[in-house]
Amino acid sequence: MRGLTQLILLLLAACLSLWLILGFWPLGTGSRVALSLLVVILSGAVGYLQWRKHHREVSAHALITGAALPPEDFQGAVVLVCGDSAALFSTSVPVRETRQGWYLPVALPEHLPLLAQHLAAERPALIAQISVLLAVVPEQHQDKDDFTQKLHVWHRAIVQCKSWLAGVPPVWISTWLSPPVVSAQQPERWFTITPGHKDVQVQEAGSGVMPLVEWGQQSDARNGQERLSTVFWMESLLPWLETHVSSILIQRQGDVPALTPCVWGACFTPVTGIPDNLWQVHIGSITTLTPDVHNVQECLPLPEILLPYLPRRHGVSRLMQAWLTAGLLCGVFLLFALLASFVNNQRLVQSVGDHLAVYNRLSGTPPSPKTIAQQQLRADASLLDEWLRGGAPMRMSLGLYQGMRLIAPLEAAINSWTPPPPPPPVITQIVQGPKTIRLDSLSLFDVGKYELKTGSTKVLINALVGIKAKPGWLIVVAGHTDITGDEKSNQVLSLRRAESVRDWMRDTGDVPESCFAVQGYGQSRPIATNDTPEGRAANRRVEISLVPQADACKATATPNSSND
Template identity: 55%
Template sequence: MALSLLVILICGVTLWRQWGTSRTRHDAVREITDDSLPPEDFQGAFILTCGDSAALFTAGTQHRETRQGWYLQVKDAEQLPLLAQHLSIVRPALVSQISVLLTILPERHYSTDDFTQELRGWQRAVAQCRPWFNGLPPIWTVTWVSPPGACAGENPVWFTVVNNRAGIQVHQPGQGNLPLADWINESGASGRFTRLSQALWLDSLLSWQGNAVDSLLTERQGELAALRPCAQGFCMVPLSGWADSLWQQHISGITALSPDRVDPPDALPLPELLLSGLPHCRGISRRMAFWRYAGLLAAIFLVLAMLASFIHNQRLIRSVADHLTLYHRLSGEPPLPKVQAQQHLRADGRLLDDWQRRGEPLRYRMGLYQGLRLLGPVEAAVSDWAPPAPPTPVIQQIVQGPSTVHLDSLSLFDSGQSELKPGSTRVLVNSLVGIRARPGWLIVVSGHTDNTGRAQLNQTLSQQRAGSVRNWMRDTGDVPESCFAVQGYGAGRPVATNNTPEGRALNRRVEISLVPQADACQLPDTKAASPDVSDALTQ
């Protein structure tokens, strides 16, 4: 319960502080309407005009728009960071085009200490804008003073100092900029004395500016960042000054003279000629940011899709390659493993062929499908080997002569035994139909075993098994014993290799064949028969 209350309290304090901050920001920028802000596609410079900015704007206006820039008035230092936060939300595309203009009117200040504190306030406010402007924005200063012998209606004279230009430049309407020395010594120039006096006036202004402004802005104190102006402008224009102002104090300390007081213009001239010296950057609008993020997400999706396709294709290649490697490694003896490997390759071939005709699945696409180059090796491997013919039946006739019968020992005898198994009679009857006792022919019964066990025991076992088959044939067909010859060869005459189970099964056998012999198989009351005598007995 206490933990829940603590969480609720923390959330409430956080929301209250956020609401207070939002309300403060709203109060500070509520006078800044959308009409006072440039559109998001504005291409010129966006200048936040600070300092003595009231003299640049007519009564009731918050901004001035020109062909090259948009000047927005910032009334006090506390408003600047809140306005920066507001602009980063409503005009994010213009953040990179924003610069801070510090306007200075030394004829509108009385106290040096108050002027210094005001500069420190603006310096602190600019530093607080860093999170919203991705760093310190470009800073530039412009100072307006009355020229010597000022008269109402005179054209302003501009002196500029820009970082990428050498020395002080003087702006000539219609002629561009001239170095200060060339402007003073220009041949044929009227009012030579006036230009010289203005140059001396400028030198006094530079001295005051360096001591009262530049030394403060470029000096870092604690959390206050040093501000180095990227451009400076000095305008000499008729301007009504206050009695005993900072500028009058400075001039009186040098010349014992005071500037003349004249009627002020409605608004001071804007420093348009300095805009070319500001850094030029194009911001990112919300629409551009949206499409940038959309493009980034699409690129990430495309990369992930290609990566997934690459992984699936590599798995397919490895699977088929493993099947091919195993298939080629098998020799075919015994044939069953290679038959199974061949079945795997046939399945791979059917799958690849189906994908070739119907199109591969999406997970293999993105231009990375490798199945076409795998189909050829799979088809070639499947067709280069065929399994051997299936093994012959248990009882089969081996071609050793015209009437030779091969009987499988395990179908007649138990393992290691020489007595006929029950039920072996049918096997003998079905297999010995072609063996007939006839005079002049000897029925040879021979037994064979595989090489398992001792050779002497195998020879004896083969002899006994052959004798058991001879006895059955003699007793069943009433054939004289002289018609038979019994032989036991053991493992001496194999018909297949003894290294495999199939070969050993073929070697365990009893063979019955007819061998011509003139005095063999003498039946009762008959003479010795030649091989062409007709059958005397049918078994």
């Protein structure tokens, strides 16, 4: 389940990143493709590593514990029992569950960080409820140095749990000892040292809390000896714990910080011990008594009475943790999307502003540059009008769209100047001589056509006043085009246009056909550059020239009635 949640979050992060790259950020096509591929590759690599890590963790956790974890909504304390934990659990029941706590055994110090990591991954809502119980049974140890070394190792293992439990977990210590006098009807009794109380307190099930001294003074003839022995046992236990346990935990070990137990408790109950254990040696050094060694089959009582003294915090469930992560991803996406929208709108404002500045700087003389600038403004206004009607694109929106305030300045600038009307067709004398006349093709023909259009007669009459058919002169009609279209079609079009002009002159002036020579040059003889509209207009022309030729125009046709 946890692996699936991580996969969904990774997929969400990848989708939001691709959406940001492809839909918002002002990047070129190559940059978008490169970044998108990078996001896909990184997402795949991270997903594969997470899958490998999850499987390794599952395998490691399966080795350290076969115990059932508490449910996600468990309200009690989750206690990791370290130290001499074997005496509190049986082989048939790997965990002990009570109304107030869920106790999990930890057999070895190296298993404690792994179990903490497993709990943090599977039950994140219970992290604040986790604590570590250091169980101490002095009657199960013989060597003092070995016992001290074990405490050092447990100390380091507890501190290592802070990476997964939001800091070092609360630590509490519980000690079990065989009572000086074994009684069949002895109630479960705990001797505690809690925050806010310097003296030892005595707590019994169903009874209140009272100081140890006061409790010992309430003895009667029936249990007086038992209470006095217990008080002596307790007063002997305190310096032993101070020397063998507390002094080790509260000291810093190199890079391992000291631990401060939040509560301490001791219970006198029959405990399975070994001969010549540490407790027997300690009692024997201060008295002539030797505690007996017992062999008990039952599990030791749990320190339930100490649970109310543990600090409690609120945890976050796995589902809530996933929702928080998803919300964080969406928040980061929205932040970067807003930033991209702001950048896109600033670019739009700067682009339109630059176009307006160029337009306003031009005086209109000559009109061509300002006409081009006005066309750019019209394109900008058309785009903004389209966004006004259909909605601005997503990369410009998110409440930051600035196009509305640009429409009015654009319209005002466009309406502030009108280009002058185009000049009438000009008949230009060229360098060939005063007897060469050039006619604009568009004033005679439609685009791509070679039939004379209506209204061209006046232009021809005005242009051809100086052209007279006379012997010894050849009337040369030459057609030219720009580079628009293919070369062969342009050559045919120029020839056909020259023939149309020749036919009109022949039929109108009753000039013999021997006076004419028709030529079509197509695009081969430009007189201006074809890279500008003005140059292409100059290249589209029909030229009429008088060329001296001795045998030209000798026969003159007799006018007939129809021509008259």
